[in-house]
Each structure stands twice: as C-alpha cells, then as structure tokens.
Amino acid sequence: MNDTQDLFPTRIERKLGMFERLDPVVHTEGSEREDGPLSKEQVDEFEEKGFISFDNFLSEDEVEQFLQELREYEEDEDLKLSEGTVLEPGKQEIRSVFGIHQVSERFDRLTRDPRLLGMVEQLLGKGVYIHQSRINYKPGFKGKGFDWHSDFETWHSEDGMPRMRSLSCSIVLTDNGEFNGPLMLIPGSHKYFIPCVGRTPEDNYKESLKSQDIGVPDDASLRDVMVKGDIEAPKGKAGSLVMFECNTMHGSNINMSCWPRSNLFFVYNSVENTLHAPYCGNKPRPEFLANRKDWSPLKPLK
Ligand code: 6CS
Ligand code: FE
Secondary structure: OOOOOOOOOOOEOOOOOOEEOOOOOOOOOHHHHHOOOOOHHHHHHHHHHOEEEEOOOOOHHHHHHHHHHHHHHHHOHHHHHOOOEEEOOOOOOEEEEEOHHHHOHHHHHHHOOHHHHHHHHHHHOOOEEEEEEEEEOOOOOOOOOEEEEOHHHHHHHHHOOOOOOEEEEEEEOOOEOOOOOOOEEOOOHHHEEOOOEOOOOOOOHHHHOOOOOOOOOOHHHHHHHHHHHOOEOOOEOOOOEEEEEOOOOEEEOOOOOOOOOOEEEEEEEEOOOOOOOOOOOOOOOOOOOOOOOOOOOOOOOO
16 A cells, blocks of 8 residues: 555545545455354444344353453552543543553453454454554443544544554443443445545544544434434444444433443454544654554464
8 A cells, every 4th residue: 555645635624525436345355255253244243234233242250250350450540540541521531541462461362362363364354453542431320421423534634544444343341331422433424435524633532532522423414324324322232343334423422321331343454554643734643543563464363
C-alpha cells in the first residue's frame, strides 16, 4: 500500500455528501473466504450488516479471570494516572484503559487466540496486527455514552489508516442488557463513508475519548443510514462477542442502571493497511491509541 492520497476527506470546513465505500468489506475470496471458523452465512452477514455477534465466546471461567484483572486495575492508582487511562468526565471513575494488551499478558494472549485470529483473517485476509486495544468500563450510574461515529473516520483522519481493512472485536465482560448502555450499531452503515465537518484540534484525543464532538456525523446523514438499516443492540451475557467492521456506525447510551457495562475491544488491522501520517495533518496520536511500533503479523497461540 503506497497510496497516501486521501480518498476519505473528512474533518473539513464544508459539508461533503456521504459516498459509497471504496473497499471490500470481506477481503478474501474463494477458498480463503470459506477456509476459517466462520460459516458462509456468518461471512455473508458480516458483509451485509457490518457486524456479527456470538454468544458464549468466552467461558464463564475465562470471563471471571478477566474481571478479576479489571477489579485490580480499578484499585491501581498508578494505572489510573497513566496517560492511557481515561476517566469519566469530571469524575474519578475509569472510563477506558487503552493499550490493555500491552498491560496484561492475559489480554495479550487473547488477541492471538486462534478462535479469534482465525475469524479475523478469514475476513481481512492473512496477516493482521493490533492497531488498538481498550477496556470501556462504563460503570453503573456514572458511565457516560459514546456519540454515533465510525471508528474508521477517526483512525483515517487522526491515525492515518489509509483504507477500510480493519475490524473491532468487542468482548462483553459484564452482561450487556437493555438498560446499562449496550453497544448500538446501524446495520449496513459500513457501506457509506460519511465525511464530518470541523477541523481536528491538536491533541483532540484528550477530549474526544471523554466526549466526542469532532468526527460525529450530521443528523441528516445519520437519519439516512438509520432509516435504511434501523439500529441493533446485540445484548449478550458476559462472554459474548461482537465483531464489527471499522466503518460501521455505532454508539451507546449512558448507563443509568446499577450494573456496569464493561467491554473489551481489540482492533485488528491488516498488515496491507499500515498507518500513514494522519490525514487531518496533526502530529500522530500516542502509541497507546495507534500502534506504530510493531506491525508484524500476529501468530496464533499454539
Ligand atoms: O479515537 C479512538 O480511536 C476511539 N474513539 C472511539 C469513540 N471509538 C474508537 C476508539 O476507541
Ligand atoms: Fe468506536
């Protein structure tokens, strides 16, 4: 990939209409597309909707081990003060911990779990690495929401990700129910790139990770994709998994319940899609947000 031309202009002064995506959703064909843990129906569903969900991806015991680590992080004052930890606006509760696979051996091993890696490579093609990982805590009563956005719009503009050949795996560590702010996605929205208006301030991430203003699409464009695809919130018990394409519009409401909604996110990017300079023109974001140091393809755990 040596194309540094900006095919997805966004963070611009004037509104630009949405346009159809320029990249395939599934980057494999023929036997490579069939050769993997995902059935033909699941690959087709990911291609059509922009996400697929699975119940019981992790066992209760595996979830409990991850939750134990989360509780330790919540007590760890040093971790709370580290740059990769984002607190809820105006509060002391943890909102997100970024670069979690660099903090925890258990989370790192999960990124190379053959069950996960097999599905990811069936969709993105062989050779993927971790672009970003995070835990979103969304604590009870205090967990704020995330405005509608396409991750790719941010990763393209602020991290220089050239094309749409990346996906997120969201693993639910606490039950995602109706009322604790489950992840909401707009089926089919991944097929359109929606440019956003508004220049990206330097160090935008210091605000955007608490409450995103820049890179939130206009209501008319959102209405357009919502009317076409509706909204789905794949609720699931702890241990369930949602895989969503980098350009699928998603967001979540505030958590008004007493139950936390803690999700683990891994972002896989193809080694054919490594980062250029940020297209918004700002300096690159910190390593805990966008991996620029190690693009070697992940090897599955034995
Ligand atoms: O800026 C980012 O990379 C993060 N922002 C959001 C709202 N989702 C993707 C990612 O975690
Ligand atoms: Fe996101």
